[in-house]
Amino acid sequence: MNWTKKDLLEIKDLTKDEILLILETAESFKEISLREIKKVPTLRGKTVITLFYEPSTRTRTSFEIAAKRLSADTINISASTSSFVKGETLKDTGKNLESMKPDVIIIRHSMPGAPHILARTLKSSIINAGDGAHEHPTQALLDLFTIKEKKGKIDGLKIVIIGDIMHSRVARSNIFALKQFDTEIVCCGPATMIPPYIEKLGIAVEYNINRAVKDADVVMMLRIQKERGRISYIPSIREYAILYGLKKAHLEKAKKDVIVMHPGPMNRGVEISDEVADGEYSVILDQVENGVAVRMAILYLLTGREQ
Amino acid sequence: MKKKVFLDKKAIDRTLTRITHEILEKNKGCEDLCLIGIRTRGVFLAKRIQEKIKKIEKKELPLGILDITMYRDDLFKIKLPVVKKTDISFDINNKIVLLIDDVMHTGRTIRAAIDALMDLGRPKKIQLAVLVDRGNRELPIHPDFAGIFYAIGAGEEILVKLKENDGKDEVIIVGTQ
Numbered sequence: 030m031n032w033t034k035k036d037l038l039e040i041k042d043l044t045k046d047e048i049l050l051i052l053e054t055a056e057s058f059k060e061i062s063l064r065e066i067k068k069v070p071t072l073r074g075k076t077v078i079t080l081f082y083e084p085s086t087r088t089r090t091s092f093e094i095a096a097k098r099l100s101a102d103t104i105n106i107s108a109s110t111s112s113f114v115k116g117e118t119l120k121d122t123g124k125n126l127e128s129m130k131p132d133v134i135i136i137r138h139s140m141p142g143a144p145h146i147l148a149r150t151l152k153s154s155i156i157n158a159g160d161g162a163h164e165h166p167t168q169a170l171l172d173l174f175t176i177k178e179k180k181g182k183i184d185g186l187k188i189v190i191i192g193d194i195m196h197s198r199v200a201r202s203n204i205f206a207l208k209q210f211d212t213e214i215v216c217c218g219p220a221t222m223i224p225p226y227i228e229k230l231g232i233a234v235e236y237n238i239n240r241a242v243k244d245a246d247v248v249m250m251l252r253i254q255k256e257r258g259r260i261s262y263i264p265s266i267r268e269y270a271i272l273y274g275l276k277k278a279h280l281e282k283a284k285k286d287v288i289v290m291h292p293g294p295m296n297r298g299v300e301i302s303d304e305v306a307d308g309e310y311s312v313i314l315d316q317v318e319n320g321v322a323v324r325m326a327i328l329y330l331l332t333g334r335e336q
Numbered sequence: 337m338k339k340k341v342f343l344d345k346k347a348i349d350r351t352l353t354r355i356t357h358e359i360l361e362k363n364k365g366c367e368d369l370c371l372i373g374i375r376t377r378g379v380f381l382a383k384r385i386q387e388k389i390k391k392i393e394k395k396e397l398p399l400g401i402l403d404i405t406m407y408r409d410d411l412f413k414i415k416l417p418v419v420k421k422t423d424i425s426f427d428i429n430n431k432i433v434l435l436i437d438d439v440m441h442t443g444r445t446i447r448a449a450i451d452a453l454m455d456l457g458r459p460k461k462i463q464l465a466v467l468v469d470r471g472n473r474e475l476p477i478h479p480d481f482a483g484i485f486y487a488i489g490a491g492e493e494i495l496v497k498l499k500e501n502d503g504k505d506e507v508i509i510v511g512t513q
Binding site: 030031032050053054056057058060064065066068069070071326329330332333334335 | 403406407411412415416418419420421422423451452455456457
């Protein structure tokens with residue numbers, strides 16, 4: 030199995046073998062972060078740019094640490110400090126950056142398809158770090174890695190995704206990734222936040238959280254995106270917290286070894302209670318740890334692709 | 337294409353026994369010694385040497401696995417290799433690390449392995465044992481313990497097969513001569 034793609038834009042265009050290659054490669058990279066000297070010379074002389082038009086702590090830091098541990102040089106650009114505020118177009122920003130010969134550009138943008146525009150325009154490898162409500166492929170890959178690490182497998186599991194499925198790029202990427210495996214996927218949330226025709230993808234919809242989490246192996250919580258005005262889809266945050274916030278009592282109905290995931294940042298007391306977020310079933314910080322290894326694997330595969 | 341069996345199963349075993357005795361002789365026993373096999377076949381040879389030392393010295397030495405892919409000097413010039421796990425669960429600081437590989441050729445693999453080890457700690461010594469030294473070095477690196485030396489001719493190739501990986505034990509030479 031060889032990696033041939035120039036870019037990582039969406040889970041939807043990955044094959045199962047490509048997903049497995051990323052996960053397998055990430056396993057080998059994970060050990061580096063546990064060393065005293067957390068650096069290998071693998072990407073020496075490569076340049077990685079992170080171009081973030083949306084705020085981020087986890088994803089940007091994770092990519093930067095991943096690149097640095099592989100000895101690549103990294104440059105971070107955020108919209109507020111870039112020529113974006115002077116009105117430069119995305120294509121022009123991309124072309125100007127490319128003139129400085131980066132090998133990889135990692136982009137986050139509120140507009141779905143923004144990474145695709147760069148990928149078509151530039152010779153550098155483009156990684157989508159989240160494009161609007163479309164996809165967030167590296168999050169799904171680190172989620173799969175964490176599931177595989179904790180459960181020893183992905184096939185045969187019941188995975189419940191709870192929250193604003195409609196506007197979640199994390200949910201979308203995870204659904205496309207999990208559908209490549211023999212999994213039972215259940216989406217749960219208020220009717221206004223469940224995309225129409227989602228059942229056509231072979232996904233079950235459940236509006237009651239108690240019924241949704243029954244016998245679940247994995248419960249994946251989504252963030253209520255207050256900053257995007259998603260509150261208008263629900264009567265109130267308080268009602269949402271009561272009906273769809275994950276509490277310890279819900280987990281008693283799940284499998285005994287259930288794991289709880291959240292892509293962060295959490296709204297404690299809204300979609301997830303403190304006792305669950307910090308409890309024994311939570312693998313939320315493992316997700317963050319694994320994110321570095323998965324992103325190292327992706328950087329390695331993209332820069333070393335067969336040309 | 338001609339094929340000649342250079343070492344058979346028994347000869348490989350005898351060679352490894354001899355190397356094992358040389359290792360113990362040079363290090364005056366196995367104090368502070370640890371074994372690290374280079375993926376893929378070096379790992380199986382390391383296990384065999386570990387077994388032999390156990391029989392002779394009644395002591396089980398720590399055994400690690402090293403994947404040198406991340407340290408290769410030709411990484412982006414060849415078909416991208418799959419990175420496999422490095423698994424060294426013991427401290428190599430102030431230890432005598434014995435690197436083990438099947439075939440030594442240009443010396444570039446060993447250069448990568450030494451760099452990888454240095455990132456994991458500061459061993460007291462690094463020694464090198466190989467089953468076959470086929471000459472043709474491109475770097476000033478030489479094995480401390482070599483099973484056999486065979487200077488390879490043009491158009492020839494030497495292949496090490498081990499039963500753990502290839503179903504049977506043999507060292508064969510294929511080629512024109």
